[in-house]
Amino acid sequence: MSATIHPSAVIEEGAVIHDGAKIGPFCYISSQTTVGPDAHLVSNVTTYGRVSIGANTQVWPFAVLGGPPQIHPYQDSDTQLVIGASCVIREHVTMHRGSTRDQGLTKIGDGCYFMDNSHVAHDCVVEDNCILARSATLGGHAHLAKGVYIGGLAAVHQWTRIGTFAFIGALALVTRDVIPFAMANGNPAHLKGLNIVGFKRRGNSTAQIRDILAAFDMLFGDDVTPLQDRISDVSESFQDNEQVQAMLDFLNGTSKRGICSAER
Incomplete structure (x- = not known):
């Protein structure tokens, strides 16, 4: 036609x-x-x-x-x-x-x-x-x-880089890279947690989601231990979780803006 x-x-x-x-x-x-x-x-x-x-x-x-x-x-x-x-x-x-x-x-x-x-x-x-x-x-x-x-x-x-399936809230000002699967909001934006609803919609099991949440807490719940040490610990602990590995690949990627941190 x-x-x-x-x-x-x-x-x-x-x-x-x-x-x-x-x-x-x-x-x-x-x-x-x-x-x-x-x-x-x-x-x-x-x-x-x-x-x-x-x-x-x-x-x-x-x-x-x-x-x-x-x-x-x-x-x-x-x-x-x-x-x-x-x-x-x-x-x-x-x-x-x-x-x-x-x-x-x-x-x-x-x-x-x-x-x-x-x-x-x-x-x-x-x-x-x-x-x-x-x-x-x-x-x-x-x-x-x-x-x-x-x-x-x-x-x-x-x-700025924003990782796969991340969710940025309304009115947010994103000045740093947002890891995959995260939710971020605020001015400046901070991580508010992970997009659990998105994980469920994509068919992740309860065990997988529990591991992802644990990895997130290890990465962003501690601001004293150097980030590379936290990345190494998470990599060893969750070798079989694809979503966790995707977060780590993102964190190890080249960044011009730095990584968006969790809200304190």
Whole structure:
């Protein structure tokens, strides 16, 4: 099935619109944009520069995709924004292309949901099935692993990492890396514990959850013992728990912001 393009839409020469895509009224699609099969740009959607919109992705009115990075002094170059398949991008969402200060790529995974007015800055990586609630904001170079939830009006500082299935509460200011499976809230954000509901929904047994909680207490219940010693102790005690090992891998990864600590 060929693409459906409303007569009022402006499609610059060179844009690629795949079969089954729908381009609604008053959209403006730049010459370097690719719109995937069965994607739907509802109306008044604007793209700039090299933007790729994945198959079956929905983009709602007044979203602006691929604007140049908001870096002072102003820098613009031939960088990219790549959006995966089956995403939902609601009203007034903004996503910027990458910058020359990183890999030149802002990348969104599959199955993500961006509520209205949320923002993804330059050079961010958002992995599959993440959710940004209303007006949530990612600073440049932030990295969200799969399944992360960012609450409404929360802000994530540039270069911050957030581990898989972490849950960030509404209004939080995240200035340090948040380990996988954790819940964080506050200004500045601190760890409030682990996302137990998420573990249950993913089929973890009571014994597995008990081990994960014990490992969390060992890692964050003691601020006297050096962190690397705590990591070593947990690694030895919970070698067979995949979730615990994922937390340890995250803690051993490269961090520019430091690790978000537990609330005292």
